[in-house]
Amino acid sequence: MSLLDRHAGFVAALRGAGLPVSPVEGIDAVRAIALVDLADREGLRAAYAGTVVKSPAHRPAFDTLFELWFPPVMGEAVEAGDAFEATEARESVEGMEGVAPRPGRDPALDALRDRLAGLLAAGDEAGLRALARTAVARYGTAPAAPGRQSWFSYSVLRALSPETLMARLLREVLAGLERGGMAERVARQTLTMRIAAFEDMVVADVRRRIAEESGLDRIARASVRPPLDQVDFLRATRDDLAALRRAVHPLARRLGTRLAARRRRGHRGRLDFRRTVRASLSTGGVPLVTHHRPPRPHRPELVVICDVSSSVAAFAHFTLLLTFALREQFAKVRAFAFVDTVDEITRFFAPGVDVVDAMTRLAAEADVVRLGGRTNYGRAIEAFAERYAGAVGPDTSLLILGDARSNYGPLATPTLTALADRVRHAYWLNPEPRADWDTGDSAASTYGEIVPMRECRNVAQLTEFIQTIG
Amino acid sequence: MTPLFTAPDDVRARLAAAGYLADGAIATTVFLADALGKPLLVEGPAGVGKTELAKAVAVAAGADLVRLQCYEGLDEARALYEWNYKKQLLRIHAARAADAWDATHDDIFSEEFLLERPLLRAIRRTEPTVLLIDETDKADVEVEGLLLEVLSDFQVTIPELGTVTAARRPFVVLTSNATRELSEALKRRCLYLHLNYPAPEREREIVLAQVPGIEETLATKLVQLVDTLRALEIKKPPSIAETIDWARTLLALGLDDLDERAVSATLGVVLKHVSDHERALKELDVAS
Numbered sequence: 001m002s003l004l005d006r007h008a009g010f011v012a013a014l015r016g017a018g019l020p021v022s023p024v025e026g027i028d029a030v031r032a033i034a035l036v037d038l039a040d041r042e043g044l045r046a047a048y049a050g051t052v053v054k055s056p057a058h059r060p061a062f063d064t065l066f067e068l069w070f071p072p073v074m075g076e077a078v079e080a081g082d083a084f085e086a087t088e089a090r091e092s093v094e095g096m097e098g099v100a101p102r103p104g105r106d107p108a109l110d111a112l113r114d115r116l117a118g119l120l121a122a123g124d125e126a127g128l129r130a131l132a133r134t135a136v137a138r139y140g141t142a143p144a145a146p147g148r149q150s151w152f153s154y155s156v157l158r159a160l161s162p163e164t165l166m167a168r169l170l171r172e173v174l175a176g177l178e179r180g181g182m183a184e185r186v187a188r189q190t191l192t193m194r195i196a197a198f199e200d201m202v203v204a205d206v207r208r209r210i211a212e213e214s215g216l217d218r219i220a221r222a223s224v225r226p227p228l229d230q231v232d233f234l235r236a237t238r239d240d241l242a243a244l245r246r247a248v249h250p251l252a253r254r255l256g257t258r259l260a261a262r263r264r265r266g267h268r269g270r271l272d273f274r275r276t277v278r279a280s281l282s283t284g285g286v287p288l289v290t291h292h293r294p295p296r297p298h299r300p301e302l303v304v305i306c307d308v309s310s311s312v313a314a315f316a317h318f319t320l321l322l323t324f325a326l327r328e329q330f331a332k333v334r335a336f337a338f339v340d341t342v343d344e345i346t347r348f349f350a351p352g353v354d355v356v357d358a359m360t361r362l363a364a365e366a367d368v369v370r371l372g373g374r375t376n377y378g379r380a381i382e383a384f385a386e387r388y389a390g391a392v393g394p395d396t397s398l399l400i401l402g403d404a405r406s407n408y409g410p411l412a413t414p415t416l417t418a419l420a421d422r423v424r425h426a427y428w429l430n431p432e433p434r435a436d437w438d439t440g441d442s443a444a445s446t447y448g449e450i451v452p453m454r455e456c457r458n459v460a461q462l463t464e465f466i467q468t469i470g
Numbered sequence: 471m472t473p474l475f476t477a478p479d480d481v482r483a484r485l486a487a488a489g490y491l492a493d494g495a496i497a498t499t500v501f502l503a504d505a506l507g508k509p510l511l512v513e514g515p516a517g518v519g520k521t522e523l524a525k526a527v528a529v530a531a532g533a534d535l536v537r538l539q540c541y542e543g544l545d546e547a548r549a550l551y552e553w554n555y556k557k558q559l560l561r562i563h564a565a566r567a568a569d570a571w572d573a574t575h576d577d578i579f580s581e582e583f584l585l586e587r588p589l590l591r592a593i594r595r596t597e598p599t600v601l602l603i604d605e606t607d608k609a610d611v612e613v614e615g616l617l618l619e620v621l622s623d624f625q626v627t628i629p630e631l632g633t634v635t636a637a638r639r640p641f642v643v644l645t646s647n648a649t650r651e652l653s654e655a656l657k658r659r660c661l662y663l664h665l666n667y668p669a670p671e672r673e674r675e676i677v678l679a680q681v682p683g684i685e686e687t688l689a690t691k692l693v694q695l696v697d698t699l700r701a702l703e704i705k706k707p708p709s710i711a712e713t714i715d716w717a718r719t720l721l722a723l724g725l726d727d728l729d730e731r732a733v734s735a736t737l738g739v740v741l742k743h744v745s746d747h748e749r750a751l752k753e754l755d756v757a758s
Contacts, residue, residue: 022658032502032661036478043478046498049664054657056513056648056664123671182730182754186691189698190670242703249705250648257649261542261610284559354745356703 007033009216010069014052017061017224021052028052041072057227064204064224068216071208073133109159112138117165120194121172128194132201135160140206149213153199153206162195229459233315233431244318244459245355251459252325255466259329262467269293299331300397300424300469305384307402308337308368309375315431316401317359319462323399324349326466334391337362338380341370344388377402377443378410385415392419397469398426400451404437404444411443417450429456429465474504474531474598474641481530490519490526491675499663500527509621509642511606511657514665516647517709523665524602524643533598533641538588540609546616550626552585579630589620592640599640606656607646614656617644622659668710670697676710681717691728692717695754699740702753708740716740730756 011026032047045066053062112135119127139159140151166188173187211219225231228247231240275291283289304323306316320335327333337345343366348358392398398419420426428451430437430444437444437453444453456462475481481504482497492500500523503510512520528535538549558578565574586594592601603617620626624636644660646652668676673693677684693713700707708716716739725732734756741747750756 020654024658028506028508028661031506035502035505036498040478042494043498046495047502049495050499050502050661053664054511054654054660054662055651056666059664182695182733182756185754186694186698189701190694193697193701245703254649254651261650282556352743352745354749355705356749357745 003033003038004030006069010048010065011052013065013069013217013220014062016221017058017065018227018230019053019058019061025052025054041070044070057229061224061227064207065220067204068207068211068220068223071211072129075212108138113160113165116160116162116198117169117172120162120165120191120198121169123190123194125197128198129201132198132205136202136205136209140202140209151206151209151213153203156202156206157199162198166191166195229463231459232457233318234312234457236314241314241318245321245359247459248318248321248325248355251463252322255322255463256326256329258467259326269295299329301332301393301395302330302334302399302469303391303396303423304333304335304399304401305342305380306335306337306400307339307375307377307380308362308366309339309373311375311405312401312403312431315456317362318459319401319429319456320345320349321355321358322462322466327351331395336384336388336391337366337368338384339368339373340376340379341368342380342383342387343367374407374409375402375405376409377404377406377447378412381412381415381419385419392423394422394424396423398423398451399469400426400428401431402428403430403432403442404428404447404453405441406443408441411446413446413450416447420451425469426451427465427469428453429462430454431456433457474527474533475501477501484530485526488526488529489679490522490530491672491679492523493668493672496523496663496665499661503661504641506661507639509644509660510663511644511646511652511660512663512665513646513648515667515707515709517711518665518667519710520645520665521602521604524600524604524645527641527643528600528602531598531600531641533600534595535600535602536588536592536595536640537602537604540603540605540607540613542608542610544609544613548587549589549613549616550587550620551590551628552587553579554583554585558583581631584628584631589616590626590634592642593620593624593626593636594634595640596637598638601640601642603642603644605647606644607649607652611653614653618655618659621656667700667707670694673697673710673713677714677717680714681721684717684721685726688720688726688728689717692720695728695733696740698754699750702746702749704741704746704749705743706741706746712740 007026007030011021011029014021029048029051032051033044036043036047038044045063048066049059049062053059112131116128116131116135119131135156136151136153140153140156141149142152142155143149169191170184170187173191174183207219207223228240228243231244236244269292272291272293276287276289279289279291280287302323304320306320308316316337323330323333323335333349334344334346335349336342345362345366348362348366428447430453432442432444432455434455436442437448447453454461454465456465475484478494478497478501481501482492482494485492485497485500500510502508512523514520525535527533561578561583562574588601592599606614606617621642624639625633627633644656667673670693673696674689677689677693678686681689696708696713696716716736719736719739720726720728720732723732723736725736733754734751737747737750741750
């Protein structure tokens with residue numbers, strides 16, 4: 001494959017992963033490559049990153065694809081010091097057909113783990129990368145069809161089980177210091193990050209080998225994860241959720257500036273006569289520039305009612321965090337949560353409160369389950385209308401978050417209609433894909449007739465929605 | 471146009487001499503921006519050295535820095551050029567009927583009455599120039615349109631004077647805190663560099679370089695601790711500038727070890743939200 005073909009394939013794969021690489025940027029990239037030393041892989045990566053990746057959200061996908069298209073080594077890639085080990089590795093693989101290697105039984109594995117521990121303690125990145133390659137060659141393979149092999153990262157990580165090295169590493173790093181306390185926390189954090197980085201190296205090396213076996217395009221499609229703002233709320237992993245929580249404040253800041261800017265631009269306030277005349281003095285009494293009073297911002301009051309049952313909790317939590325981070329943009333925010341009965345949860349989101357605390361307290365203290373804990377929209381809506389009717393008025397925007405799945409229970413449509421009539425606007429955000437609405441126990445279209453319902457599956461859709469109501 | 475730098479390593483060495491420790495990606499991207507003659511858009515959280523990078527490039531290249539600070543309501547008159555209206559009025563008054571109108575008209579739209587603003591100044595300079603457009607995200611969207619014209623052709627059209635083309639292309643650095651997404655068109659014309667919190671090794675070097683007199687072991691401990699803080703779920707992770715402040719604080723207080731007591735006494739230097747403070751103390755197992 002010539003360099004140009006490789007470039008074209010790489011750019012096509014980037015586009016496939018959702019990066020908007022324009023033709024001009026592709027040409028810029030080629031110009032940039034011509035200027036850097038091709039033997040310096042990190043220089044090449046920087047040249048590509050500077051020309052085709054224009055948003056940090058796209059960086060992880062870029063790095064994954066770069067590892068595939070411009071792999072650090074090809075094939076076995078035995079380094080000088082590892083020559084002996086690689087032969088030994090192949091022998092040991094052949095010798096233990098079908099036996100899962102376990103630490104403590106296999107001396108070669110123990111030696112490898114010792115080296116891993118040393119490298120982790122020292123934080124030697126190049127060494128770790130070489131070790132990852134050795135380990136994948138040794139433990140990551142299984143014959144698939146005659147003449148072909150398939151590769152797995154799972155078996156490598158199980159054999160090496162780097163997490164189990166933690167206790168030993170901590171002992172070494174903290175030699176002489178007392179256990180517990182801050183020093184241990186810091187060391188543990190540093191080591192955890194190095195172990196995670198090592199695991200990523202193993203996964204990257206496995207991908208590289210699969211790509212060599214079965215072609216770049218297939219593995220490229222399978223290994224790129226969507227950028228954070230496209231992650232589906234209902235399928236988010238725990239890591240995704242942590243990353244989302246961390247993104248709440250930057251996102252709120254971004255949204256806040258946009259909302260404020262639009263309000264300012266919207267309509268100009270009344271003419272400020274005094275300032276206009278004062279300004280006209282410097283232009284000989286001709287009022288060239290008119291001055292206006294700042295417009296009075298319209299800030300809606302927001303009442304959020306959200307389903308916090310386990311199926312949609314991730315979505316509800318994120319949306320709550322975001323609305324409260326945006327509280328300056330609204331005159332007032334009140335939030336209510338329900339499963340089969342409803343409770344006010346505004347108190348958990350006092351200004352300056354810690355994000356993680358708010359979520360734990362919400363789960364532990366809010367009184368949202370009365371009977372059995374099955375979602376019951378009808379009962380929750382009735383309870384809201386009965387106990388918190390005062391919360392909604394003609395200035396309120398009502399926001400309902402949930403999947404409209406009421407376990408075939410009552411729906412309380414007349415009460416909801418009455419509520420929707422009392423407020424200025426009412427919206428329903430449903431985290432399920434539109435295709436799933438009205439399947440099974442979903443009452444999406446019944447509720448959708450009363451309150452306009454929108455699909456809200458990821459951060460991109462949520463931000464779009466918030467801009468329409470702000 | 472002669473490039474300012476010859477190779478990424480040259481960039482790195484000269485930036486280091488100017489007091490800025492660049493990693494490989496920074497050096498390569500700066501080198502490419504210079505060699506390709508493209509503006510460099512630097513994005514990243516507050517306090518990771520975006521503005522410092524522009525200043526260091528200016529020092530390293532022996533160029534002068536022209537700075538345009540963006541803010542809400544920045545307009546052409548503040549960014550590009552403006553006619554000195556008062557002086558023109560005076561000129562008209564002084565001329566009275568003695569001069570013909572045509573002469574006065576030509577006269578008041580000449581160089582003498584032109585007020586140069588940063589963009590025009592950077593374009594007209596003949597010496598090496600680094601143009602820093604700081605906090606681009608704070609400016610209104612219209613300013614981006616203005617920048618597009620200036621940054622793609624490096625020329626400005628003044629109706630009364632004609633088109634001014636850059637005598638020597640300035641090295642342009644735009645910075646942004648990403649409080650809003652910049653337009654695709656602007657990003658397409660720039661090389662992009664995302665500055666993030668540095669790796670512990672690099673941050674340690676930075677602390678050692680910026681805070682003379684600090685012990686190496688203390689610096690190592692400090693950056694490890696800051697790295698741990700950044701991994702927590704907090705509102706505002708500490709920036710490089712705050713790490714350096716912390717190192718200076720420790721030095722000023724004569725604390726030569728970063729133990730629990732020292733941390734709980736000085737954590738306010740790096741964490742500036744009450745909730746962040748409490749979370750950090752809890753996660754680090756430090757009783758306040």
